Amino acid sequence: MATLTGKHALVTGGGSGIGAAIALKLAREGAAVTISGRRQQALEEQSGRHTNIDFVTADITNPNSVASMFESAHKMAGPVEIIIANAGIAKSASLAKTDLSLWNEMIGVNLTGTFLTLKEAAKHMSGANWGRMITIASTAGIKGSSYISAYSAAKHGVVGLTRSLAIEFAGKGITVNAVCPGFTETSIVETTIANIMEKTGLDEEAARSALTKSNPTGKIIQPEEVAAVVNWLVGPGSDAVTGQSISVCGGETW
Ligand SMILES: NC(=O)c1ccc[n+]([C@@H]2O[C@H](COP(=O)([O-])OP(=O)(O)OC[C@H]3O[C@@H](n4cnc5c(N)ncnc54)[C@H](OP(=O)(O)O)[C@@H]3O)[C@@H](O)[C@H]2O)c1
Known part of the structure; x- marks a missing residue:
């Protein structure tokens, strides 16, 4: 049975990997899904996999681009009620080799990009009394590991952002959760x-x-395993779950 019919989900970074698997899962559950990213060809390919999927190009590090992404999504399928802030990049280096440019890139895309996405999402969701915000963080947002200090700092930031917004929006019918893949x-x-x-x-x-x-x-982990958890978090029966960081990692973290 389709559980998301009538809902509109926007999945950033939906042109590949985990975002593509989430988009397909939510589309199969009946949601209208808008995917976004910088590479048009990847987005076209993924949107061709299901009639419920459409796409818009956007760079999540640019506030104007993020605002246009939501406006275009709204024009295509109505107000966004489910935002999956999935877009991100991972680069590794020892601390000695982590220069300011690498640090800024990891924070800029993974943390600031997620902040800009959720800030714009909140504007579009206000007044609806129902919404779902999911961040795709990482087990690196819960524990540290060598050679990923910048990425891990950004993903810990994503978890902190998620927890704070969960409290801020608790009275507005909007749940905010982080999914943390291994x-x-x-x-x-x-x-x-x-x-x-x-x-x-x-x-x-x-x-x-x-x-x-x-x-x-x-x-x-397979991308579809992450998508299954996201699908549950945005579907019926999950209203009481907010502010959580749910690891999808075979027990690596908790
Ligand atoms: N794979 C893992 O092992 C793993 C583990 C834990 C967490 N994660 C997280 O899962 C998320 C998805 O990653 P993935 O593994 O599915 O890798 P992926 O296939 O490389 O997907 C990342 C997506 O983010 C988009 N993106 C990157 N920078 C962007 C920007 N500035 N603006 C807009 N979109 C941007 C990319 O699209 P464009 O290049 O077209 O912009 C791409 O579609 C990331 O947040 C990642 O940190 C992954």
Whole structure:
């Protein structure tokens, strides 16, 4: 049974990876889904996977672009009631090699981009008395690891932003939750495996196994597993769940 018929969801970074899986899941549940990102071709490909999916190009680091993204989404499918702030980038480096440019990039896209997205979403949701805000943070938003200090700081910021907005919007029918994936089978993991191979000389299987060790179940998470949790958080029966950071990581963090 379709549980999201009549709802409009905007998924940032919906042209690939976890965002694409979330968009498809919500569309299959009956929602009108707008996906966004910078690469038009990727967005066109993903929107072709379901008639309920449309797209708009946008850069979440630019406030004007974020405002236009919501305006275009509104014109295409009505007010946005569900925002999935998923767009993000991951780069790793030791502290010594983390220069200001890398730091600013990690904070700018992952934290400031999420802030700009949720700030604009709140304007569009005000007065509706129902809404769902989901941030896609990371297990790196809950625990630290070496070589990802900038990314991890940004994702911890996303978790803090999520918790604070949950309280701010608690009386307005809007829930705000963070979903925190562990290593998930997308281009981010492909790049991480390539980096491990390059820096350590390990072959692909050994590099992959270095990543799966962080997950007690010994697996890389699939994007559809993250999408299933998001789908539950935006669907019926989740009204009492807000301000949470829900790990999808086979027990890596809690
Ligand atoms: N894969 C993992 O292991 C993992 C684990 C934990 C958390 N996460 C988080 O999950 C989210 C999705 O990542 P993914 O793994 O699915 O990787 P992905 O396939 O690279 O997806 C990231 C998406 O973000 C979009 N994006 C990046 N910068 C943007 C910007 N400035 N403006 C608008 N869109 C932008 C990209 O689209 P364009 O390039 O077209 O702009 C892309 O579609 C990220 O927040 C990531 O930190 C991933």
